[in-house]
Amino acid sequence: MIRWRELLDRIDVGWLDRGRNVQRGWLAVRCPWCDDPSAHLGINEEEGHWRCLRCNKSGRSAPFLLHALGARDIDKLLREFDTDPHRRVSAVAADRTEKIERYAQRWETFKPAQFDPEALRYLAGRGFPDPEGLCERFDLRTGTGKWAGRLWFPLRDLGGGLLGFTGRTMRDYLEPRYWTQATEVGLYLPELPGPEHSRLLLVEGPVDALRVAGVAIDRYNELCVAALCGLAIRGLRLVQLKALAHSLPDCLVSLDASVSRLNANKLIADLKVAPWRTIRRFPLPAGADDPGGMTDDEVARWLS
Numbered sequence: 001m002i003r004w005r006e007l008l009d010r011i012d013v014g015w016l017d018r019g020r021n022v023q024r025g026w027l028a029v030r031c032p033w034c035d036d037p038s039a040h041l042g043i044n045e046e047e048g049h050w051r052c053l054r055c056n057k058s059g060r061s062a063p064f065l066l067h068a069l070g071a072r073d074i075d076k077l078l079r080e081f082d083t084d085p086h087r088r089v090s091a092v093a094a095d096r097t098e099k100i101e102r103y104a105q106r107w108e109t110f111k112p113a114q115f116d117p118e119a120l121r122y123l124a125g126r127g128f129p130d131p132e133g134l135c136e137r138f139d140l141r142t143g144t145g146k147w148a149g150r151l152w153f154p155l156r157d158l159g160g161g162l163l164g165f166t167g168r169t170m171r172d173y174l175e176p177r178y179w180t181q182a183t184e185v186g187l188y189l190p191e192l193p194g195p196e197h198s199r200l201l202l203v204e205g206p207v208d209a210l211r212v213a214g215v216a217i218d219r220y221n222e223l224c225v226a227a228l229c230g231l232a233i234r235g236l237r238l239v240q241l242k243a244l245a246h247s248l249p250d251c252l253v254s255l256d257a258s259v260s261r262l263n264a265n266k267l268i269a270d271l272k273v274a275p276w277r278t279i280r281r282f283p284l285p286a287g288a289d290d291p292g293g294m295t296d297d298e299v300a301r302w303l304s
């Protein structure tokens with residue numbers, strides 16, 4: 001049972017337990033999804049479910065509601081104010097499941113990028129020789145509205161399940177360069193590891209992985225390519241790398257030329273927590289900034 005009164009006081013959210021629209025056993029707060037300034041969102045103190053009387057937004061996930069109310073350190077708050085640890089774990093799991101379902105629904109609204117002229121122009125401008133085939137092979141997509149102007153890459157677990165997606169801007173004025181929507185950021189794998197793979201090549205960004213995978217699948221099919229999507233080795237990224245180390249014991253690391261030697265060495269040291277048989281840096285050719293800026297022929301010579 002969550003001690004909602006104390007918790008709402010801690011995050012400084014005003015609440016009511018009496019009034020015309022507040023029933024016994026309920027607390028009322030201002031709904032974060034409504035424009036109305038009145039307290040129309042009710043929280044049941046005993047059962048924990050909540051509902052807004054105006055917009056009908058409802059649910060049972062405490063983490064989801066706390067995030068909407070602007071709370072920080074949600075896990076810490078729940079450890080302190082939830083007297084039932086089993087329910088806390090299931091609430092966090094339910095929140096994660098709810099997010100994954102929302103991402104899956106959103107992903108299905110995206111258009112396959114092979115049918116989007118802007119995406120094809122962008123990839124052709126980046127030197128990809130077969131943009132349509134590339135989009136179809138690696139399930140790249142584009143969106144509309146606030147999702148427009150980006151090339152979207154699926155982020156999947158090692159079993160192929162969708163965890164979210166990350167979008168690379170195709171328009172110079174869009175910020176940030178990468179916008180990620182995922183429960184937790186792991187690796188971007190253009191192709192899931194299979195029995196034909198024996199070595200992992202880690203690069204920085206999804207476009208880098210896309211460039212190398214397009215060449216490796218046709219010419220160096222023993223190589224599995226993954227984008228780190230960030231240089232911090234923790235959380236889901238660490239779990240995935242440890243799992244990959246069992247099936248792909250040899251690891252090559254190729255970072256952008258802009259990464260300092262200190263950061264590169266730190267990344268290598270962090271990667272050693274996984275049981276790699278061998279792990280070593282795989283430097284880019286002289287004059288190259290990143291694999292995404294190389295041509296297919298340059299990548300093929302580099303991999304050879």
